Amino acid sequence: MQDLAQQLNFILELDRLKAVYRKVMVKSDKNRQENSAEHSWHISMLAQTLHVYAAEPVNVARVTTMLLIHDIVEIDAGDTFAFAAQAELDAQEAKELDAANRIFGLLPEKQYQEMLNLWLEFEAAETNDAKFAKAMDRVLPLLQNMKNDGGSWAKHNVRKSEVIARNNLLDGLAPKLWTYVAEQIELAVENGWLLNE
Amino acid sequence: MQDLAQQLNFILELDRLKAVYRKVMVKSDKNRQENSAEHSWHISMLAQTLHVYAAEPVNVARVTTMLLIHDIVEIDAGDTFAFAAQAELDAQEAKELDAANRIFGLLPEKQYQEMLNLWLEFEAAETNDAKFAKAMDRVLPLLQNMKNDGGSWAKHNVRKSEVIARNNLLDGLAPKLWTYVAEQIELAVENGWLLNE
Numbered sequence: 001m002q003d004l005a006q007q008l009n010f011i012l013e014l015d016r017l018k019a020v021y022r023k024v025m026v027k028s029d030k031n032r033q034e035n036s037a038e039h040s041w042h043i044s045m046l047a048q049t050l051h052v053y054a055a056e057p058v059n060v061a062r063v064t065t066m067l068l069i070h071d072i073v074e075i076d077a078g079d080t081f082a083f084a085a086q087a088e089l090d091a092q093e094a095k096e097l098d099a100a101n102r103i104f105g106l107l108p109e110k111q112y113q114e115m116l117n118l119w120l121e122f123e124a125a126e127t128n129d130a131k132f133a134k135a136m137d138r139v140l141p142l143l144q145n146m147k148n149d150g151g152s153w154a155k156h157n158v159r160k161s162e163v164i165a166r167n168n169l170l171d172g173l174a175p176k177l178w179t180y181v182a183e184q185i186e187l188a189v190e191n192g193w194l195l196n197e
Numbered sequence: 198m199q200d201l202a203q204q205l206n207f208i209l210e211l212d213r214l215k216a217v218y219r220k221v222m223v224k225s226d227k228n229r230q231e232n233s234a235e236h237s238w239h240i241s242m243l244a245q246t247l248h249v250y251a252a253e254p255v256n257v258a259r260v261t262t263m264l265l266i267h268d269i270v271e272i273d274a275g276d277t278f279a280f281a282a283q284a285e286l287d288a289q290e291a292k293e294l295d296a297a298n299r300i301f302g303l304l305p306e307k308q309y310q311e312m313l314n315l316w317l318e319f320e321a322a323e324t325n326d327a328k329f330a331k332a333m334d335r336v337l338p339l340l341q342n343m344k345n346d347g348g349s350w351a352k353h354n355v356r357k358s359e360v361i362a363r364n365n366l367l368d369g370l371a372p373k374l375w376t377y378v379a380e381q382i383e384l385a386v387e388n389g390w391l392l393n394e
Contacts, residue, residue: 004377007246011337012344014242018235019226029216035226038215041238044265045211049204049308061258068241068261111246140208147209180201 003108010106016075023081023152024141031148036071036079039140043067047136053174058132066122066133069115073099082141082166083158096123125169135170139181142167146184150193159195160185200305207303213272220278220349221338228345233268233276236337240264244333250371255329263319263330266312270296279338279363280355293320322366332367336378339364343381347390356392357382 017040021033044067051060071079076099080092104115121127125134142163145151153163163185170178188194214237218230241264248257268276273296277289301312318324322331339360342348350360360382367375385391 004250004373008340011239011243011246012340014239015223015341016225018223018231018239026212026215028213029232034215035235037238038232038234041234041241041265042208042211042215044238044241046208048262048265049208049304053201061261064258064261064265065245068238068245107246143205143209144212176201 006106006108007111010103013075013103013106014072017072020071020074020079022079023156024144025148025151027144027148027151034144036074040068040071043136043140046140047133050136050139050174050177051132053177054128054132055172055174056128058129062118062129063133063136066118066130067136069104069119070122070133070137072103073097073119075099075103081152081156082138083156083162128173131169131173135167135173135177138167139170139177142181142184145193146188150188150191153188154193157195159197160189161197163188163194203303203305204308207300210272210300210303211269214269217268217271217276219276220353221341222345222348224341224345224348231341233271237265237268240333240337243337244330247333247336247371247374248329250374251325251329252369252371253325255326259315259326260330260333263315263327264333266301266316267319267330267334269300270294270316272296272300278349278353279335280353280359325370328366328370332364332370332374335364336367336374339378339381342390343385347385347388350385351390354392356394357386358394360385360391 017037018035020036022036022039024034025031026034044064047060047063047067051058051063073096077092077095080088100116100119104112107115121130122133125131145153167181170181185194189196214234215232217233219233219236221231222228223231241261244257244260244264248255248260270293274289274292277285297313297316301309304312318327319330322328338349342350364378367378382391386393
């Protein structure tokens with residue numbers, strides 16, 4: 001029974017991700033901030049739908065698990081805006097590693113190692129699966145902002161070059177998606193939602 | 198490009214699941230109601246963690262996809278309390294089938310059929326994967342209510358027999374989980390959170 005107690009403790013701890021709020025707004029729900037739990041669901045669905053565009057086939061099951069777990073560290077480390085200053089992003093990295101060890105460490109040893117390794121693979125973004133998962137995490141806010149008059153971009157004066165740097169891992173990985181995203185970025189500049197620099 | 202436009206339209210439509218609120222409360226976030234998007238993430242994580250207890254091995258990837266999509270129909274049909282009157286539950290079934298056809302129907306034909314069939318398999322709860330997925334959807338509210346002074350059970354005068362009827366598909370499917378759940382139900386009665394009938 002000890003394993004089960006650990007697993008259920010982990011599951012109940014996950015409830016706290018529903019209280020971590022992101023900069024992106026949920027247009028469908030009175031334009032409130034989005035939390036990281038519902039975001040994780042949404043990008044998992046994005047991967048389930050768009051994996052067909054991967055130039056080299058990805059393992060959708062692994063990509064999905066990466067996306068389900070990728071933000072769990074925010075329970076301890078909080079969410080950092082993707083376009084925050086580099087020093088803040090670097091500090092976040094160390095906090096997230098501690099968080100991964102604490103939270104995945106609630107699980108029995110074998111599951112702890114499996115989830116930690118998958119999370120590290122996602123963070124490193126070197127394998128094809130991890131790159132594709134990371135791309136999904138980056139494309140969805142773009143789609144949401146485009147449907148929401150620029151959303152968090154417009155509100156926080158984000159630059160075109162920052163959005164390109166964040167999304168151009170799609171180039172080569174899923175060329176058709178990259179073409180679409182690049183067009184959307186130009187459109188956002190035209191609409192005044194991104195700074196043209 | 199037509200397929201991609203359909204897929205992105207589907208993904209943006211999914212945003213609306215974040216505005217469908219359930220009876221279960223999120224204790225970690227000021228005890229507000231839980232929405233169906235974050236719930237879908239949480240039970241997907243439950244399946245990823247507890248699949249090891251399945252008496253006959255389940256395909257975790259299929260179970261996870263079922264759980265990610267199982268509540269999407271609520272965008273049109275709304276959430277019905279699990280312990281509502283039978284007539285209400287029956288009416289809900291027809292509304293959900295219409296919703297599945299409309300919402301999965303936003304996708305290109307092949308993906309539409311794949312998601313519809315997986316959703317129908319989940320609803321029928323005849324295959325091992327579907328039974329296990331359904332069990333996950335039923336176990337989590339129990340765990341949440343037990344951590345929250347009876348939560349939605351206590352608030353809506355739910356009976357012990359109803360919770361047993363809803364969870365006893367675990368018996369045989371995952372005996373160790375069923376033993377745990379049966380114990381928790383007894384404890385809920387002792388605590389006055391479930392009616393002893």
